Amino acid sequence: MSGQGNDWSQWGELWRDQPAVDVSRLARAASRKRWRMRVMVALELLTSAGACVQCIRLMSITTGRWQVWSLATLAFMLILQWLYLHVRRGTWQASGDDVHSLLQLTLQRAVAGVRLARVNLWSTVVWVMLTVLVSVPELEPARWQVDPKLKLILVLQLAVNGPLILAIIAFCIWYIRRQRARISSIEDLLKPDLP
């Protein structure tokens, strides 16, 4: 056997001689991940479906500006859902593709992800502005000060949607930064790889 062959066979023996894995523990851990994944998907689908139904219901019981607002909110939610699916697509991939193709694909997705997150960020801002514009008559102090029900709705909207909007904006900014770092990392990995 050649010296080169000897090196590989010695390294190979050392490599393959690694201690055995606790397969039962690994199988249990993998099984837990599978179920967690299924539960998360089910919960997310239920939440999205519930929110869509609520928007459609609002569209059917309101008229004029609030009907337009319901339609815009429905569109906004669908865009948001699209972004989340896009973000998760890489981790869901059941791929037998080669590593180089995967890196190319990941690079394309990261670039698309940045664009998508920008769209999402600005659409959130537009949605907030649209909501405030549509609500101008209800926001008049003369109206909500004499209407306890309207006051409660406004307080609830501010308490629930305020933090939610801030969280969405923070997520988009974090996601764009992360994707930029990812793009740079993938480009580094792709550079010196091929003989």
Next chain:
Amino acid sequence: MTRDDRQDTGFDDVLRQHAGLLSRIAASYEADPALRDDLLQDMALALWRALPNWRGEAPLRAFVERVAHTRGATHVVGQMRRPLGAALSDDWIEPRHGPDGHAELEERRVRLQDAVRRLPLSQRQAVTLALEGFSHAEIADALGITANSVGVRLNRAKAALKSVLGEGA
């Protein structure tokens, strides 16, 4: 028995047969023990998802290797700019040698794993396949490149490995 149950049963068998292979590939991508545990679980999960796509056109071992490397590469992209080296954990492993022999073997193995982790991705994949005992033709088939390119990658990797392992070229 439902389709999901059948898939889970088949997967458990495949996982049992290839857990060692997955563990070694995980070690070639991640030095940190906790993250490596997590990567190994993710590789198992990726295999569970990919297994229904395997039609037997390639050996199962090569398919498992490819899925694991794909997940490993995704992990590298996700864990950017972290240091490469770290101590090997005993969490997942069962000792097979005496304390002294185990320690010495462990040290040599850690150095080899560390050296493999420092290789560029394409070389790393070719090297792990070679270390697993795949022939040049099988590696070429698994990576979709020519046997000549496999030779070039392995030669380059060999020089890099010798340099990191401190062996004469």
